[in-house]
Amino acid sequence: MLVNLVISEFYIHEKYAGDDKKYHDDVAVLKVNKEFVISIDVRPVCVDWDNMFENFDFIDGTDGTAVGWSYTPTEANLDEKLREVIMTYSPRSVCLEHFPEDFVQDYFGSDKFCARHRNKKTTTCKGASGGGLYFLSDNKQYYIRGIVSITARFEGMCSPNTYSLYTKIENYKYVVVLAASSNYQSYENIFIYIYHFAIT
Template sequence: MFSEKCGSKSEVPRRRGLVLTSRCRTLDHRVWSVLADTVDQQRAEVLLASRIAIGEGRLIWQDVRDLILPPTYQDQEGHYASDLALVVLAAPANLSVAVQPVCIDWELRHMDRQLAPGSIGQAAGWGMNEYDDFADTLHVVDMPVIDDRRCIEEQERDFRKYVRYTTFCAGYRNGSGVCNGDSGGGLVFQTDEGAWYLQGVVSISPRRRGTSLCDPHFYTIFTKVGIHLRWLYNVMNTI
């Protein structure tokens, strides 16, 4: 899908590092852990043995060497601040028609326009569908960016605390959107020249009452990638 190159060589991602699971447009959002995840808040490291799935139509498994969290990451007690990570693959991904990199907006030339209210981004994943089953094939959904004030006013009161400067809201509230299993996936936006840029990472959305399942009739909260570019740049220069 992403045949267009990014605007400069510095914007083309390395094939070994993946922003969460979203550096490839068709990369699965899910990480299968062989060992229990152990998060060290002091060093912001995740110790795990896992594999990650990429591809479209069929899954291609990739071993994960490391999962790097930003030092500002906080879990539920910190309202999921800086809720993104860098997945380091054990070997470079083999790019194909179905597996392509997505651009990073290193110079923030597109963020303001692409994250303006009403701008339409696309999210992809194998998360739960309308039947509450994990999808067998990759699904893609359009999601408009929502003004922060409107998002706060229309969310459940207890959920409003997750809307902050480092996040943004997107969705339709019509039953379409991301769900369980889609967390960590990217929200990407296309420029007039055809290049796609990663501006958001699926973070959290309200649950249906009495369940642990998403409620697609509320907006989803995304982590802003542009806020974390300095951390991302420094980490990518060390892997």
């Protein structure tokens, strides 16, 4: 089901400065012109603002789900089919072993965490802009914990062995609150979008 909504306003994080600051704080809130209509195709997702499930979700080997349109690791063109991929959370110590040193220094800030495909068959790649990473918590609800931010690329392509970085949603509650306070009475018309740039 195709949903057409007009972006009427957007709120960019005040410290975001693109590549000048290596895409740290790469978060914005978009306001659309009308409410989303909840249906079988359009569903809300929870946000764990109080970090009640962080110890559960952020354990080495915990699986999350990412969906979106993206370049596949073996193709040069943007995929037109909506895809789902299971990404496994990895602790920072493990991720550091798989990223180039300069990539870590530039992009792996405190606002990021990383994940990989369990079987190293695919990864989130360029074109997955703003896609969420969702975890099923012990209360049987899906929570968005991260947004696709940056993926290191090798020889100009995404590799199935590549670990990806995600921006931690919980760090940006105040951004949503500030956006909601401008002509809003609730969060119903707000969703999070992260500007994404794959590194070439």
